[in-house]
Amino acid sequence: MALRVFGLNLVKTNRSVLQNVCKTGATPTQQTVAPYATEVTVQASPAAVQKQKVSKAMKAYLKRANEHDEFMKTQHLEFQIGKRHLANMMGADPETFTQQDIDEAIEYLFPSGLFDKKARPAMKSPDEVFPARKAAEFDETGRPFHSMFYTGNPNFFQLLHDIVQETNKIHELEERLLRRGNTPDENQKLDTTGFQLMPKDQLELLLVESIADIEYSNFVNSMERLIALPYAYKSKEFIERFLKPLMDQSKQLEIPKPRIDEQGRQYITTYECLRKTARADVTVRMPGTGKISINGQDIFYFPEEKCREQLLFPLQFSQMLGKVDIEANVEGGGPSGQSGAIRWGIAMSLRSFVDQEMIESMRLAGLLTRDYRIRERKKFGQEGARRKYTWKKR
Amino acid sequence: MSWSKNISINTWRCGRLMSMYPQHYVDPIYKMEDQCSKRTELLRLSHIPIKGALNNSSDTIFNGEIKQKMVNYITKNGEGFLSRKLMAQTLEMIKRTQLEGSYISPGYNKTETDAESLLIQAVENCRPLLQLSSIKRGGVKYHVPIPLTNKKSYFLAMKWLLDASREKDRKVSLPEKLAWEILDAAHGHGRVIKKKEELSRQCESNRAYAHYRWS
Numbered sequence: 001m002a003l004r005v006f007g008l009n010l011v012k013t014n015r016s017v018l019q020n021v022c023k024t025g026a027t028p029t030q031q032t033v034a035p036y037a038t039e040v041t042v043q044a045s046p047a048a049v050q051k052q053k054v055s056k057a058m059k060a061y062l063k064r065a066n067e068h069d070e071f072m073k074t075q076h077l078e079f080q081i082g083k084r085h086l087a088n089m090m091g092a093d094p095e096t097f098t099q100q101d102i103d104e105a106i107e108y109l110f111p112s113g114l115f116d117k118k119a120r121p122a123m124k125s126p127d128e129v130f131p132a133r134k135a136a137e138f139d140e141t142g143r144p145f146h147s148m149f150y151t152g153n154p155n156f157f158q159l160l161h162d163i164v165q166e167t168n169k170i171h172e173l174e175e176r177l178l179r180r181g182n183t184p185d186e187n188q189k190l191d192t193t194g195f196q197l198m199p200k201d202q203l204e205l206l207l208v209e210s211i212a213d214i215e216y217s218n219f220v221n222s223m224e225r226l227i228a229l230p231y232a233y234k235s236k237e238f239i240e241r242f243l244k245p246l247m248d249q250s251k252q253l254e255i256p257k258p259r260i261d262e263q264g265r266q267y268i269t270t271y272e273c274l275r276k277t278a279r280a281d282v283t284v285r286m287p288g289t290g291k292i293s294i295n296g297q298d299i300f301y302f303p304e305e306k307c308r309e310q311l312l313f314p315l316q317f318s319q320m321l322g323k324v325d326i327e328a329n330v331e332g333g334g335p336s337g338q339s340g341a342i343r344w345g346i347a348m349s350l351r352s353f354v355d356q357e358m359i360e361s362m363r364l365a366g367l368l369t370r371d372y373r374i375r376e377r378k379k380f381g382q383e384g385a386r387r388k389y390t391w392k393k394r
Numbered sequence: 395m396s397w398s399k400n401i402s403i404n405t406w407r408c409g410r411l412m413s414m415y416p417q418h419y420v421d422p423i424y425k426m427e428d429q430c431s432k433r434t435e436l437l438r439l440s441h442i443p444i445k446g447a448l449n450n451s452s453d454t455i456f457n458g459e460i461k462q463k464m465v466n467y468i469t470k471n472g473e474g475f476l477s478r479k480l481m482a483q484t485l486e487m488i489k490r491t492q493l494e495g496s497y498i499s500p501g502y503n504k505t506e507t508d509a510e511s512l513l514i515q516a517v518e519n520c521r522p523l524l525q526l527s528s529i530k531r532g533g534v535k536y537h538v539p540i541p542l543t544n545k546k547s548y549f550l551a552m553k554w555l556l557d558a559s560r561e562k563d564r565k566v567s568l569p570e571k572l573a574w575e576i577l578d579a580a581h582g583h584g585r586v587i588k589k590k591e592e593l594s595r596q597c598e599s600n601r602a603y604a605h606y607r608w609s
Binding site for chain 2 (some may be wrong): 159193194242246247249302303305309310312313316317333339340344360361363364365366367369370371372374375376385
């Protein structure tokens with residue numbers, strides 16, 4: 001990864017190492033670590049090349065690299081000094097002052113009411129603030145290393161090229177095996193459920209290149225074509241480099257452990273149950289007899305049948321009706337919002353008392369989704385939020 | 395109003411203050427039976443976020459799809475409470491009439507007394523298959539029969555039932571008239587059925603123009 005740093009110092013000190021890399025890593029895709037990040041850096045100048053004329057582009061690059069390196073050096077120095085000052089101010093040991101301590105100190109010393117987190121004062125390592133740049137892509141004579149240099153995005157097009165190569169390889173294999181009368185192995189079939197192709201921003205980080213939306217969709221299409229092939233499992237290793245595992249939705253939130261009250265019953269309290277402008281906190285006690293109390297009243301706190309039905313929906317769905325007691329405090333909003341808030345609270349609390357399969361069922365029934373939709377505002381020049389006034393040309 | 399302030403802060407924290415779900419959210423499946431029958435399909439859904447259950451949904455026998463739609467169509471000016479009351483009265487009226495009928499004629503025990511299935515039967519009977527739409531060809535307007543989608547035909551059936559029951563004396567209430575219309579339609583006669591037959595007859599007579607739909 002050291003190659004990614006845009007610094008001549010590094011290049012000078014690791015001259016021999018880099019030379020080896022240049023020799024061995026002629027095809028950049030064969031490198032194990034971050035294959036598309038960098039290909040080749042500035043070739044250290046052997047005597048033979050030194051006599052050759054250095055191209056203008058190379059000169060400019062070297063100058064820029066030097067400048068950047070100097071700049072980063074001073075930035076690092078300043079950061080270290082600032083960190084020590086901060087540590088002294090906070091009365092901590094400057095040697096063991098971590099980035100988290102810095103953030104806390106800044107938040108304490110410069111309290112900011114600004115909404116956007118990016119606009120608030122911050123102190124970070126210069127490596128984070130100034131992103132890594134590509135190393136030189138051409139040698140002293142100005143000749144680019146990569147054959148696709150003039151496409152502008154050599155790493156991206158190399159990637160597309162590799163995908164097509166893999167596809168062709170599999171096609172050939174298929175034909176060969178077909179002639180022999182073999183069929184693809186059903187058991188080994190590539191299963192990508194639970195996986196997602198790398199999103200655009202991550203791919204950009206991997207390639208150190210900014211790609212357009214249409215280019216990303218080209219990547220997605222060619223990858224999907226490769227994955228759909230019957231013998232795709234033959235190039236599983238290649239495909240898996242661009243797949244990202246998806247989290248199970250119902251396992252994303254941690255299920256709280258029930259606590260014990262003075263009567264020896266288990267209970268869970270869910271705070272901040274929100275729906276529309278209503279807000280509730282719900283306590284579910286197990287074992288119970290199915291008592292429901294809302295703001296001190298029973299279920300007839302809601303005069304409407306529909307709202308009462310909503311309260312019972314999660315209980316009835318998970319077959320816990322009559323097995324738990326429910327207490328809820330609710331304020332704000334109308335009956336529909338209030339009942340929705342309590343329903344969500346009950347469903348979230350019930351997770352601690354039912355098994356994993358039922359939790360997944362409840363999620364599929366939409367009981368565990370926080371309904372964050374809010375009334376959309378009316379716009380001027382329009383009849384409502386979306387509807388326009390009737391307009392006739394003549 | 396301390397709570398309102400808290401809420402607004404909280405919605406900001408979520409970072410999503412909007413009136414719709416994002417596109418990749420999937421509709422929920424309320425019924426446990428449906429979930430059990432689609433086990434294998436649901437494995438795919440385990441990684442996809444689900445929309446929240448609507449506030450008129452539940453996994454009970456009292457939650458019929460057509461009943462729900464009918465309530466929505468009765469509603470005017472967002473008065474859902476009133477329309478649900480009217481629907482309940484209608485179903486009660488149907489039940490009463492049917493029970494009375496079955497008591498009066500003791501030998502005739504096969505009378506359907508389930509109000510909701512009668513409603514479904516009525517809607518099914520009123521569903522049109524074709525609709526006339528006027529298409530201009532060579533300066534002349536032609537009435538061209540076009541096939542309807544399922545959703546649209548259900549909508550038209552329910553709308554006709556409602557329209558028929560809204561044309562009434564002031565002294566008659568909507569649930570009363572709607573109950574009559576539903577009972578009539580469920581038994582295959584009445585104004586709505588006539589309207590549907592009239593439409594299909596017109597479509598039949600205009601069948602010569604059907605090719606204008608695509609040429």
